[in-house]
Amino acid sequence: MNRIKKKFDELSLNDSKALITYIVAGDPDLKTTLDLMNCMVEEGADIIEIGIPFSDPMAEGVSIQRGHERALSNKISIKDALNLTSQFRKFNETTPIVFMGYMNTFESMGVKQFCKEAANKGVDGILIVDMPPEESTEFSKEAKSNGIDVIRLIAPTTDLSRAKEICDLSSGYIYYISVKGITGSNDLDSEDVKQKVELLSNQTDLPIAIGFGIKDSNSALSVKELADGIVAGSVFVDLIGEGGDTVAKISKKTKELSLAIK
Amino acid sequence: MSEEYLPDNKGRFGIYGGRYVAETLVPALDELSEKYKLIKNDKDFLEEFRNDLSHYVGRPSPLYFAKRWTEFLGGAKIYLKREDLNHTGAHKINNTVGQILLAKHMGKKRIIAETGAGQHGVASATVAARHGLECVVYMGEEDINRQSLNVFRMKLLGADVVAVNSGTRTLKDAMNEAMRDWVTNVDDTYYIIGSVAGPHPYPEIVRDFNAVVGEEVIEQSKDQIGKNPDVLIACVGGGSNALGLFYPFIKSKEVKLIGVEAGGLGLSTGKHAAPLNDGKEGVLHGMRTYLMQDDAGQILETHSVSAGLDYPGVGPEHSWLKDTGRAEYVVADDEEALDAFKELTKIEGIMPALETAHGLAYVKKLAPTMKPDKTIVVNVSGRGDKDINTVASIEGIEL
Numbered sequence: 001m002n003r004i005k006k007k008f009d010e011l012s013l014n015d016s017k018a019l020i021t022y023i024v025a026g027d028p029d030l031k032t033t034l035d036l037m038n039c040m041v042e043e044g045a046d047i048i049e050i051g052i053p054f055s056d057p058m059a060e061g062v063s064i065q066r067g068h069e070r071a072l073s074n075k076i077s078i079k080d081a082l083n084l085t086s087q088f089r090k091f092n093e094t095t096p097i098v099f100m101g102y103m104n105t106f107e108s109m110g111v112k113q114f115c116k117e118a119a120n121k122g123v124d125g126i127l128i129v130d131m132p133p134e135e136s137t138e139f140s141k142e143a144k145s146n147g148i149d150v151i152r153l154i155a156p157t158t159d160l161s162r163a164k165e166i167c168d169l170s171s172g173y174i175y176y177i178s179v180k181g182i183t184g185s186n187d188l189d190s191e192d193v194k195q196k197v198e199l200l201s202n203q204t205d206l207p208i209a210i211g212f213g214i215k216d217s218n219s220a221l222s223v224k225e226l227a228d229g230i231v232a233g234s235v236f237v238d239l240i241g242e243g244g245d246t247v248a249k250i251s252k253k254t255k256e257l258s259l260a261i262k
Numbered sequence: 263m264s265e266e267y268l269p270d271n272k273g274r275f276g277i278y279g280g281r282y283v284a285e286t287l288v289p290a291l292d293e294l295s296e297k298y299k300l301i302k303n304d305k306d307f308l309e310e311f312r313n314d315l316s317h318y319v320g321r322p323s324p325l326y327f328a329k330r331w332t333e334f335l336g337g338a339k340i341y342l343k344r345e346d347l348n349h350t351g352a353h354k355i356n357n358t359v360g361q362i363l364l365a366k367h368m369g370k371k372r373i374i375a376e377t378g379a380g381q382h383g384v385a386s387a388t389v390a391a392r393h394g395l396e397c398v399v400y401m402g403e404e405d406i407n408r409q410s411l412n413v414f415r416m417k418l419l420g421a422d423v424v425a426v427n428s429g430t431r432t433l434k435d436a437m438n439e440a441m442r443d444w445v446t447n448v449d450d451t452y453y454i455i456g457s458v459a460g461p462h463p464y465p466e467i468v469r470d471f472n473a474v475v476g477e478e479v480i481e482q483s484k485d486q487i488g489k490n491p492d493v494l495i496a497c498v499g500g501g502s503n504a505l506g507l508f509y510p511f512i513k514s515k516e517v518k519l520i521g522v523e524a525g526g527l528g529l530s531t532g533k534h535a536a537p538l539n540d541g542k543e544g545v546l547h548g549m550r551t552y553l554m555q556d557d558a559g560q561i562l563e564t565h566s567v568s569a570g571l572d573y574p575g576v577g578p579e580h581s582w583l584k585d586t587g588r589a590e591y592v593v594a595d596d597e598e599a600l601d602a603f604k605e606l607t608k609i610e611g612i613m614p615a616l617e618t619a620h621g622l623a624y625v626k627k628l629a630p631t632m633k634p635d636k637t638i639v640v641n642v643s644g645r646g647d648k649d650i651n652t653v654a655s656i657e658g659i660e661l
Contacts, residue, residue, distance in 0.1 A: 055429060055561040056546060058441045059284040065428055077558035103282055103545040108559030130282040130545065134272060155286035157448060162289070180286055181446035 003096040003124045004149050004172040007046055008207045008228060017261045018173075018229030019044055020209055021254060022100065023236050024051035024067040025084055026076030032246060036236075037088050039251045041095050044258025049127065049231065050085070052078050052101030059129045061184030067237040078105050078114070082121045089122035098125040098151060098172070106139070115142040125149035125172040133169045140169065149173075156180050156192070160199060167204035173229065174208045176200060181212065184234035188213030190222040197226045217260035224261040232257055268579070273462020276585060278578035281461040283548045287441075290448045295463045297368055302470065307363065314359045315474060318392070319349045321356075323475075325482035325639065331609050338632035340625060341491065341639045343479055345503065346614065352644030353472060353503045354385040358454055360471035362389040365452035372451045373397045376440040378405055378433030378499070379570030379617065380412025381644055382456030387421035397421040400439040402432040405569045411648050430563045433499075433573045437547050457500025458577030461548025465577050472506025479639055480510055487637050493518045493628065496641040497621040498591065499535065499571035501580045503643035512588060519588065521580060522624045524566035525595035535564035537576050538584050538591040551578040567596040567652065568616035570644075594623035600656065602626055603646060615644035616652065 011018055021040045025033055037048055053071035057064065078101070085097050099106075099118065106114055106128055118126070126148055131139060133152065143150050149172030154163050157180060167174060178193045179185045197208055210223045211231030220230055239249045273279045273295075281291055301307045315321040324347065328340045345353040358375075365373060373390045375397070377383030383399040390397035399416055403425045406413050416423050429435040437460070444453040455464040458472075476494075483491050494511060496504035498521035511517045526534030534540065537552040544553040546561060554562040554574040566572045583589035594602070602622035607613045614622060618641070625640050632638070646653075654661050 054559075056434060056438050058438045058547070059445065061442075062428075069428075072560065075558075077560075079558070104553070104555065104561070105559040107544065108555075108557065129284050130548070132281065132283065132285055132288050135280055135282050153285040155284070155289075157286050157289040159289065166285070177284075177286060180448055182442045185446070 002147060002149065003094060004047065007096050008173065011046065017224055018046040018207070018209065019258050019261060020047040020049060020229050020231040021045040021236060022049040022051060022231060022233030023240065024053055024064065024071050025081035026053065026071035026074050027067040027237065027240055028070050029074055030076065030080060030084055033084060034087055035247050036250050039247050040254045041092060043251050043254035044262065045254055046229070047096045047098060049098045049100045049233070050081055052081050052099055052105050054102040054105050057102060059182055061182040061234060063184045063234040063238045063241065066241050070241070078109060082117055082123070085123055086121045096124040097122060098127055099123055100127040101129065103128055103130050111138050111142050115146040115148055119146035119148055123148060125151045127151040127175060129153070133166055151175055153177055154200060156196060160203070163200055164203045167206060170206060172206070174200065174204060174206050175231065176208055176210050176227065178210050178212045178223065183212060185213050188219060188222070190226070193223060194226050217256050220257050220260040230261060268582070269462060269466055273466070275579045275582035278550050278581040279462055279465055280550050281548060282545045282550065283461045284445060286445045286448065287461070291461055291463065293368070298364060298463055298467055301364060301367060307367070310363055311360050315356065319355050319359060320347065321474065322478045323347050325479060325486060327486065328610050331606065332629070334609055335626060335629040337630040337634065338492070338636040338638045339634065340629055341637060342612065342642045343475060343507065343639055344642055345475060346612070346618070346642045346645035350381070350385050350388050351647065352381040352385065352615065353475060353506060353641070354382045354456060355388065356474055356506065357456065357468050357471040357502060358382070358385040358389045361454045361467065362393055362395070365395070365454070366393060368452065370450060370452035371395060372447065373454055374400070374440050374443050374451055375454045375456060376400045376433065376436040377456065378436070378572055379568065379615070380405065380409040380416065380648060381570060383421070383423070384412050384415050384419070386454050386456070387416040387419035390421065391419045398443065399423050400426050400436040400443070402430070402436050403427045404431040405433065408652055409569055409648060410651065432564070433569070434561065457502045458505045458579060459500040459547060459549060459575060465549065465579055468502050469505045469509055469579065472502050473509045475503070475506035475641065476508060476510035479507065483639070490514055490517050491637045491639040493520060493638045495520045495522065495621050495625055495638060497522050497571060497617050497643060498538070498576060498580060499524065499573050499617060500575070501577040503641050505577060505579060507641045508589060519583070519590065520624065521589055521591045522620045523591055523593045524568060524571035524620055525593035526565040528595050529593055533565040534593065535566040535571050535573060536593045537574060538580060539593050546575050549575070549578045551575050551581045567599060568620065570615070570617040571620065592624055594620040598623035600653065603653065612642065613646035614642050615646050616649045618643045
């Protein structure tokens with residue numbers, strides 16, 4: 001069974017929620033990314049999203065933009081992220097890895113080649129921000145034939161009939177964007193999210209994760225009852241940007257979020 | 263399918279175009295497509311648009327026979343399509359006059375735009391002022407430095423100019439930032455994209471609003487030349503002035519279409535902005551098109567003396583015109599453009615924008631190889647006032 005489904009099944013047996021954490025591959029360097037992935041798992045992260053650095057990350061706020069820039073200053077590519085995944089898999093066979101990024105870097109290897117290698121190296125899902133269902137025919141086909149989940153975004157602006165179509169074309173989990181805006185936005189309105197996610201959960205059996213605007217135990221708490229998981233990214237990437245003992249800082253933050261939702 | 267009907271209903275020109283955006287924007291683009299479909303054939307809307315083009319922009323712009331330049335180059339007759347004489351000094355106003363009407367019909371209260379050379383920013387700020395709408399223009403820091411005149415113009419017009427200091431600090435980064443604004447303020451904000459680029463339906467909308475250029479040339483050629491011109495030439499950054507000129511002629515196969523990209527320091531140096539000549543297919547800013555990129559899919563820094571051509575992508579319809587062979591794309595480098603800038607100024611008393619000068623540089627090469635009974639129409643997409651500081655500083659002169 002695919003690692004993502006297995007993870008959500010386990011969590012649901014324990015009546016627990018998924019903590020999904022995001023960092024950028026190679027930010028500030030590949031070795032640190034590997035250390036951070038391991039420490040996040042240790043402190044309660046259930047799924048790790050690995051950002052694939054891109055020169056033009058249009059949907060990202062300043063925090064994650066800077067993360068991409070730091071990684072690109074080391075010339076980190078999607079191939080490096082694949083190698084990072086095999087390193088991680090040497091000691092961890094269970095934590096799902098999702099690659100999150102932009103179409104142009106994913107296509108640079110060729111769609112078929114990427115999906116094949118990603119499956120071999122232990123990637124479980126892909127989330128391509130600028131790939132709405134209309135533009136994903138080739139990726140959907142290749143990902144499916146290699147057993148990789150295609151995780152899709154649903155936004156506050158998405159109407160119900162489109163949301164249903166997106167759910168039908170998704171696998172793994174649904175990523176609900178909790179605010180209109182870019183990553184790292186501040187104004188998460190949990191009442192609004194609640195209404196939308198309730199409607200959404202009637203459309204699909206897939207787990208729903210909520211992302212954008214979750215940065216501490218309070219924001220995590222405010223959405224934990226609404227969904228099957230929460231995604232936190234900018235808060236980690238900011239801590240990496242601060243420098244210092246990154247592993248200690250990220251461990252502490254992961255623990256804070258994990259305690260809030262478990 | 264006839265070329266006239268492209269893009270298809272998914273916004274594609276062959277494999278190019280489309281809509282590669284985050285989900286938050288898909289409904290907004292759907293809404294825009296729907297609204298535009300209704301409005302583009304609406305009699306009242308078209309009348310309002312045409313009225314604004316005549317009385318506010320000052321159309322039609324002349325098709326001017328450059329007699330002295332023709333004699334100087336000794337070959338084909340050269341006609342200049344004088345978009346530099348439009349209100350605000352470039353073709354960019356055609357599109358903003360149309361899009362602001364669309365924005366008003368959609369009930370939007372706030373306008374955002376990206377700009378490179380500042381011409382589109384000025385054109386957006388201008389129509390926003392006229393309609394009393396709030397306007398925010400995103401501009402790369404590097405471009406703010408080299409186009410300070412246009413920055414001041416935008417401020418006088420009441421626009422808020424936001425400096426973008428991410429990435430290469432030029433047009434592409436300004437576009438990223440405008441997209442980020444749009445995704446955040448999508449309910450009340452209309453994004454006026456300034457070129458035939460971006461996600462569907464923008465390439466179509468911007469082309470249609472600029473097509474007045476080519477439509478006028480068809481009529482003016484009938485009167486002044488007695489037939490269609492043999493060759494059309496225009497500079498290509500994103501490609502809106504070129505497509506405005508080319509589009510009404512696409513079906514007239516006897517007319518040769520030539521787009522001129524920015525060769526920067528020369529194609530072989532890699533320091534240029536010529537994706538159709540030296541790039542490959544990829545996805546950026548919501549569209550599939552030719553891009554300047556490395557093997558890992560990262561977008562490369564571009565170089566051009568003209569801020570308006572300093573862009574690593576190109577409108578998807580140009581990519582399609584290139585692949586089908588209907589249009590040809592060549593390059594002119596910085597030096598050739600500067601030469602042409604000076605030559606037209608001295609010989610015709612017309613000071614072109616540095617963007618335009620790239621098209622003129624190719625006229626200089628092509629005209630002498632053609633017979634005197636042949637004609638070239640080149641789009642003088644903008645005037646050069648904004649570039650005087652740049653040209654002076656290249657010459658080592660401090661103004």
